Amino acid sequence: MFEPNLDAIASWIRGKGYRSAAVQLPEGLKMDALRISDFLSNSTDAEIMILGDPCYGACDLFVDYKRYADALVHLGHSPIHPQEDDGDVLFIEVRVDADIDDAVMKAAERLPKRIGLLATIQYVGLIPRAKEILESAGKEVLVGSGDRRISYPGQVLGCNFSSASSVNGEVEAFLYLGEGDFHPLAAAFGTKKEMLVLDPLSGEIRSVDEARDRMLRKRFAAIEKAKTAESFAVIVCTKTGQDRSAAADDIIKKIKERGKKAYKIVINEIGPDALLPYKVDAFINTACPRIAIDDSARYPKPMLTLTEAEIALGSKEWDEYEFDSITNP
Numbered sequence: 413m414f415e416p417n418l419d420a421i422a423s424w425i426r427g428k429g430y431r432s433a434a435v436q437l438p439e440g441l442k443m444d445a446l447r448i449s450d451f452l453s454n455s456t457d458a459e460i461m462i463l464g465d466p467c468y469g470a471c472d473l474f475v476d477y478k479r480y481a482d483a484l485v486h487l488g489h490s491p492i493h494p495q496e497d498d499g500d501v502l503f504i505e506v507r508v509d510a511d512i513d514d515a516v517m518k519a520a521e522r523l524p525k526r527i528g529l530l531a532t533i534q535y536v537g538l539i540p541r542a543k544e545i546l547e548s549a550g551k552e553v554l555v556g557s558g559d560r561r562i563s564y565p566g567q568v569l570g571c572n573f574s575s576a577s578s579v580n581g582e583v584e585a586f587l588y589l590g591e592g593d594f595h596p597l598a599a600a601f602g603t604k605k606e607m608l609v610l611d612p613l614s615g616e617i618r619s620v621d622e623a624r625d626r627m628l629r630k631r632f633a634a635i636e637k638a639k640t641a642e643s644f645a646v647i648v649c650t651k652t653g654q655d656r657s658a659a660a661d662d663i664i665k666k667i668k669e670r671g672k673k674a675y676k677i678v679i680n681e682i683g684p685d686a687l688l689p690y691k692v693d694a695f696i697n698t699a700c701p702r703i704a705i706d707d708s709a710r711y712p713k714p715m716l717t718l719t720e721a722e723i724a725l726g727s728k729e730w731d732e733y734e735f736d737s738i739t740n741p
């Protein structure tokens with residue numbers, strides 16, 4: 413079902429005359445890595461290698477590929493500007509087709525008049541059809557364009573809901589096409605509007621409003637705990653699309669101005685074991701905001717996003733809570 417266009421990859425490798433190519437895949441496609449490698453080896457003259465480290469998104473693009481291969485094939489994600497400028501990197505998105513007509517009609521019954529449409533990269537191709545159906549049901553449908561972290565109108569990332577923000581003032585609710593809570597929660601947090609999720613494969617329709625409220629309660633508790641912290645580890649990630657060093661320096665300055673201790677930890681793979689040696693009262697994560705928001709229970713000390721740290725340090729109030737998005741203006 414999630415079948416990348418292998419012929420297109422092989423033809424690109426052959427056309428460019430590469431002698432070697434590295435293939436980077438998200439975790440969900442790794443079980444197909446050997447088959448993909450076999451196909452590309454048999455249909456090109458290039459040596460194919462599989463990059464085995466975890467890959468979470470285009471934010472995790474293996475920019476050092478030239479040390480090992482002439483070219484890089486990155487599967488499953490769209491580029492984060494300016495990654496598309498490198499002619500030796502091929503981004504192959506994996507699109508999923510599904511018959512969504514009945515499910516969208518059902519969703520229309522639960523939606524107000526003016527709706528924004530959103531989707532993950534796998535399902536952005538379904539947005540025009542969903543729009544057509546909703547409009548035939550009398551809805552006004554808007555599909556917003558995001559910033560340069562976003563490749564397609566309506567596309568959302570777990571760290572960027574700018575396509576939703578761009579139409580937030582004109583719609584009453586959003587319909588999101590995709591699976592799981594990860595991406596729609598970002599948009600639900602950020603827009604503060606009703607967010608209905610339609611799973612194109614199962615046809616299930618549900619709201620993420622409860623999940624958002626549950627998450628907000630947990631974030632409130634983490635912020636409260638961090639208010640008494642005297643020492644902070646501020647995490648900077650070396651992944652190309654997660655490096656927010658300037659923001660880290662800014663928050664370190666604020667921590668120190670309050671007479672508290674701040675340490676900068678520069679790291680590639682963030683996890684409880686990697687942070688275990690650092691005995692601080694709280695962590696501030698400037699990398700992927702979802703590490704703090706979704707995985708905080710895995711850490712022994714509060715793990716805050718940048719915007720949450722502002723509240724813990726007293727620069728902002730709880731009612732000014734904002735989702736910590738990574739933007740590429």
Ligand code: SF4
Pocket residue numbers: 468469470471472569570571572653654699700701702738
């Ligand atoms: S949500 Fe996290 S993993 Fe996904 S693109 Fe954003 S920074 Fe990368």
